[in-house]
Amino acid sequence: MQLRQPGTGPGTQKAPGSGGGGTTARAAVPRARKNSLSALLDRSPRLRLAGLLTAPAAWLGIVYVAALAALLITALWTVDSFTGKVSQTWTLDNILQALTDPVYQAIALRTLWIALAVTVIDAVLALPIAFFIAKVATARWQKLLVVAVLMPLWASYLVKAYAWRNVLAEGGLLEWLGTPLGLSSPGYSETAVIITLAYIWLPYMILPIHAGFEKVPDSLLEASSDLGAKPWTTMRLVVFPILVPSIIAGTIFTFSLSLGDYITAQIVGGTTQVLGTVVYANVGAANNLPFAAAVSLIPIVIIMVYLFAVRRTGALNNL
Amino acid sequence: MRLSRSAKTVLGIITALILLFIYAPLLLVVVNSFNTDRTFGWPPKGFTLEWWAKAFDSAGVREALATSLWVALVSTAISLVLGTLLALALQRYRFFGREGVNLLVILPIALPGIVTGIALNNMFTTIMGVSLSMWTVIIAHATFCMVTVFNNAIARLRRMNGRLEEASADLGAGVFTTFRLVTFPQLRSALLAGGLLAFALSFDEIIVTTFTIGAGDTTLPIWILQNLFRPNQAPVVNVVAVVLILISIVPIWLAQRLSADSVGVARVKAGSSK
Numbered sequence: 001m002q003l004r005q006p007g008t009g010p011g012t013q014k015a016p017g018s019g020g021g022g023t024t025a026r027a028a029v030p031r032a033r034k035n036s037l038s039a040l041l042d043r044s045p046r047l048r049l050a051g052l053l054t055a056p057a058a059w060l061g062i063v064y065v066a067a068l069a070a071l072l073i074t075a076l077w078t079v080d081s082f083t084g085k086v087s088q089t090w091t092l093d094n095i096l097q098a099l100t101d102p103v104y105q106a107i108a109l110r111t112l113w114i115a116l117a118v119t120v121i122d123a124v125l126a127l128p129i130a131f132f133i134a135k136v137a138t139a140r141w142q143k144l145l146v147v148a149v150l151m152p153l154w155a156s157y158l159v160k161a162y163a164w165r166n167v168l169a170e171g172g173l174l175e176w177l178g179t180p181l182g183l184s185s186p187g188y189s190e191t192a193v194i195i196t197l198a199y200i201w202l203p204y205m206i207l208p209i210h211a212g213f214e215k216v217p218d219s220l221l222e223a224s225s226d227l228g229a230k231p232w233t234t235m236r237l238v239v240f241p242i243l244v245p246s247i248i249a250g251t252i253f254t255f256s257l258s259l260g261d262y263i264t265a266q267i268v269g270g271t272t273q274v275l276g277t278v279v280y281a282n283v284g285a286a287n288n289l290p291f292a293a294a295v296s297l298i299p300i301v302i303i304m305v306y307l308f309a310v311r312r313t314g315a316l317n318n319l
Numbered sequence: 320m321r322l323s324r325s326a327k328t329v330l331g332i333i334t335a336l337i338l339l340f341i342y343a344p345l346l347l348v349v350v351n352s353f354n355t356d357r358t359f360g361w362p363p364k365g366f367t368l369e370w371w372a373k374a375f376d377s378a379g380v381r382e383a384l385a386t387s388l389w390v391a392l393v394s395t396a397i398s399l400v401l402g403t404l405l406a407l408a409l410q411r412y413r414f415f416g417r418e419g420v421n422l423l424v425i426l427p428i429a430l431p432g433i434v435t436g437i438a439l440n441n442m443f444t445t446i447m448g449v450s451l452s453m454w455t456v457i458i459a460h461a462t463f464c465m466v467t468v469f470n471n472a473i474a475r476l477r478r479m480n481g482r483l484e485e486a487s488a489d490l491g492a493g494v495f496t497t498f499r500l501v502t503f504p505q506l507r508s509a510l511l512a513g514g515l516l517a518f519a520l521s522f523d524e525i526i527v528t529t530f531t532i533g534a535g536d537t538t539l540p541i542w543i544l545q546n547l548f549r550p551n552q553a554p555v556v557n558v559v560a561v562v563l564i565l566i567s568i569v570p571i572w573l574a575q576r577l578s579a580d581s582v583g584v585a586r587v588k589a590g591s592s593k
Contacts (some may be wrong), residue, residue: 037495038494039497041494041495043490045412052405052412053405055400055401055404056402056404056405056465057420059401059422059461059462060420060424060462060465061461063442063458063462064423066427066446067438067442068438070441070446071438071442074441074445074446088443089431095514125337128337129334136322136327136330136331137334145338149338149341151571151572152341152342154519154568154571155567155568156523156525156540156567157525158523158543159523159563159564160344160345162543163347165547166347166348166351166557167344167347169358171360172359172360172361173347173359176362199340202340202341203341225588233323237487256431256432260416260430260432260434261431261528263525263526263544267547270521276433278442282530283440287446289437289440289445292323295443296434299433300430303430306534
């Protein structure tokens with residue numbers, strides 16, 4: 001983003017290679033000059049830029065930005081109770097109901113709690129493994145381990161949630177493992193949702209923290225130990241402060257992804273309701289798109305607030 | 320910091336345990352797809368290929384697979400074109416609103432899938448009055464697949480030597496000729512990697528798909544979700560899940576080998592959020 005080839009900005013247009021209008025056609029590539037569109041583009045960098053930018057910008061603008069804006073607006077509309085169609089009557093009722101109804105308050109708090117628990121669990125698991133990969137393992141193992149962490153990241157999210165349905169099943173693996181130890185499987189419950197989400201998003205926490213550990217120079221660790229610090233003290237006073245932005249970058253993923261989830265809650269949550277479940281139910285069965293839109297604003301606002309709160313730590317550059 | 324031998328061993332054991340935690344559930348799905356027991360009981364009762372045969376015979380699975388492949392192919396094709404154009408525009412030019420566009424590209428993967436899903440659903444059904452179909456899914460998928468192509472292409476463009484293009488133009492090649500003979504060959508492997516990632520992303524996407532798919536169509540993930548809670552289908556779901564793991568991991572593995580550009584989390588992120 002910072003690197004720019006000289007002379008490619010529209011201000012200092014020395015349009016790389018256009019050579020003004022006076023370039024003579026070479027015998028080697030005569031076709032280029034005959035093609036009038038090509039010649040026109042050759043002369044005008046602005047046209048070139050427009051040609052490049054129009055399609056993707058229009059796509060993003062029309063499909064995505066407009067859709068997000070429309071979502072905000074729809075939250076202020078209502079559903080006609082007779083026809084079941086969205087009626088464009090302006091009202092704050094949806095948003096007020098989403099915020100004040102104790103049922104939805106409880107669901108919002110539960111979702112927040114799940115997202116927080118998932119984030120903490122992932123941070124606790126990610127720190128030692130990221131440290132081991134970045135600072136303890138030999139170079140050969142490092143590569144292997146990074147790939148090992150990365151691969152399952154790409155396995156389908158749905159399949160991973162489904163895998164835990166297998167693990168948590170009655171008479172399944174977890175019960176079999178737990179019984180001799182006197183532990184019982186949580187079954188399909190809120191705890192199961194937390195475990196499964198922590199599982200699904202773990203690689204998103206490991207990777208930025210691993211990148212953070214890689215940035216800590218070994219000489220710094222040696223200096224700390226030469227000055228008499230025990231490993232734990234070095235960790236706390238030297239490594240951890242450098243690592244904070246990376247950890248926060250990781251938490252952005254685990255937190256925001258958990259807030260928006262509803263599939264996992266459906267698959268392993270039993271009757272657990274989260275914000276996503278409410279949104280989904282209102283888009284589908286309850287057919288109340290305005291209310292669904294209003295509820296979906298809750299995670300959007302929470303994520304925005306979180307991003308705003310952490311932007312000063314430099315975490316956003318670590319994504 | 321000098322770690323004692325025992326500290327290193329402990330860390331190594333923790334790492335091994337976490338990797339076990341990461342892989343065991345996925346392996347369990349693979350094992351259960353051969354398990355004679357229908358209820359995922361552990362240890363497995365016996366080995367069978369019945370579920371695999373059933374899955375291959377199931378018309379629903381075959382149709383869903385065809386839909387998934389078609390959706391993934393078309394949205395990958397669209398995102399390849401749009402992502403490349405966008406990367407060229409943002410990397411080679413400076414213009415008013417450039418930062419804004421830069422942020423805009425990331426949004427489809429930065430916001431939770433459910434937000435993208437409901438926003439597009441609302442856009443199609445309420446605002447535009449279009450009925451949901453396979454094409455609305457393709458439009459939705461192309462929107463976030465564009466990001467992976469864009470990320471791969473722009474990373475490559477940053478490392479490319481722009482002087483080759485200048486030389487080409489100085490030698491009289493037009494804009495299109497230069498792109499075809501000079502820029503594209505250098506971009507090719509990055510685009511292939513980006514395209515493979517986009518394909519895998521689209522292939523196993525579930526949340527945005529649920530919100531944008533028409534009543535009559537089923538992709539493979541949607542099929543899983545629909546059959547997940549039917550006890551007699553459960554073993555076949557396991558088979559489909561294994562297929563899904565394979566079809567999404569193989570392209571990723573190829574993409575990693577193809578692209579020397581580092582794979583950041585932001586790029587990887589989209590993989591599961593949707």
